[in-house]
Amino acid sequence: MELNHSFWASVFKERFLPQLSSVVETLEKRILSGFEDIEKEADAIAEASWDQFMSSPGTGEEDPSDFAEIAEQAGVSHYILLKGIRQGIINLFSVALYHNFEQQIMLFFRKEILSPGEDKDSELLKFGKFKKRLKEMGINIEEFHSWSKVKELRLIANTVKHGEGSSAQQLKSLRPNLFENPDLRELGLSFKSNPKVFLPLAGEDIYVSIENIQQYKDGLHDFFRELLDAMENA
Numbered sequence: 001m002e003l004n005h006s007f008w009a010s011v012f013k014e015r016f017l018p019q020l021s022s023v024v025e026t027l028e029k030r031i032l033s034g035f036e037d038i039e040k041e042a043d044a045i046a047e048a049s050w051d052q053f054m055s056s057p058g059t060g061e062e063d064p065s066d067f068a069e070i071a072e073q074a075g076v077s078h079y080i081l082l083k084g085i086r087q088g089i090i091n092l093f094s095v096a097l098y099h100n101f102e103q104q105i106m107l108f109f110r111k112e113i114l115s116p117g118e119d120k121d122s123e124l125l126k127f128g129k130f131k132k133r134l135k136e137m138g139i140n141i142e143e144f145h146s147w148s149k150v151k152e153l154r155l156i157a158n159t160v161k162h163g164e165g166s167s168a169q170q171l172k173s174l175r176p177n178l179f180e181n182p183d184l185r186e187l188g189l190s191f192k193s194n195p196k197v198f199l200p201l202a203g204e205d206i207y208v209s210i211e212n213i214q215q216y217k218d219g220l221h222d223f224f225r226e227l228l229d230a231m232e233n234a
Contacts (some may be wrong), residue, residue: 003231004112012224024217027093028210038082046075048050057175083183091160094208094216098157099104100151101220105130113137116227138234146227149219156208156216160200168197194220206207 007231049071054064109130110119118124131141141147152175158167172176172195197205 005228005231008108008112008231009228011108012228016067017101017221019104020059020097020217020220025092025211027090031089032086032210035082038086040080041082042075042147042174044075045078046071049074060204084203088205089212090200090208090213091200091203091208094153094213095157095160097101097213098153098222101153101223102127109133113160130206134230139227139230141196141206141227141230144230145224146219146222146226149216150223153216153219160208163200163205164197171206178208178212180207182207182209218227 047161050067052072053067103126106125109125113130113133114124123129134141144150152171155167155174156178158165159171162168177199195205200206
């Protein structure tokens with residue numbers, strides 16, 4: 001089977017790669033920018049709580065230190081909540097990045113590899129089937145240098161979506177540092193050797209960074225370049 005290398009070279013370059021880049025750029029430049037001032041927000045909430053306490057009528061027996069502690073806790077709680085939401089959004093975008101890539105692969109698979117009629121068979125429209133068909137054509141994507149990044153990102157996407165499970169266990173063996181809270185790491189605190197993943201979309205238990213997202217995007221770009229090279233030589 002002769003592959004249409006020139007056509008797909010254009011599709012990959014002009015559609016697929018920009019789409020993947022846009023996912024990361026949207027996260028970095030449009031969404032995360034909204035979290036840059038959460039410390040100031042927390043301070044403002046603490047100050048507002050303090051002002052409310054101090055302006056409220058009292059008995060004269062209140063201890064201002066108690067009010068100060070409560071006001072500070074209000075600010076801290078707000079900061080922790082927003083920090084978790086921020087982390088949850090980054091985790092969620094790792095899912096978006098992988099499934100954008102997977103949908104691109106399925107489009108290529110339908111249009112280029114499957115024969116007429118096969119593209120309507122839902123049992124064939126799976127990544128494993130794509131991998132098998134390419135291998136039958138002499139292209140083993142598991143030998144690509146970029147494959148490790150694709151595999152990691154798939155495990156992250158599954159872990160973020162489903163929480164604790166087989167993907168989380170595989171990922172813990174492969175990338176245990178993704179399960180270390182970066183705030184605790186900076187404080188030099190120890191971590192559980194096998195943490196359970198329960199609330200990844202709330203920003204807990206797995207901690208994908210924007211740097212991780214950028215690296216995985218680069219890995220997906222490399223995958224399409226390697227695929228083109230393999231198609232040309234098949």
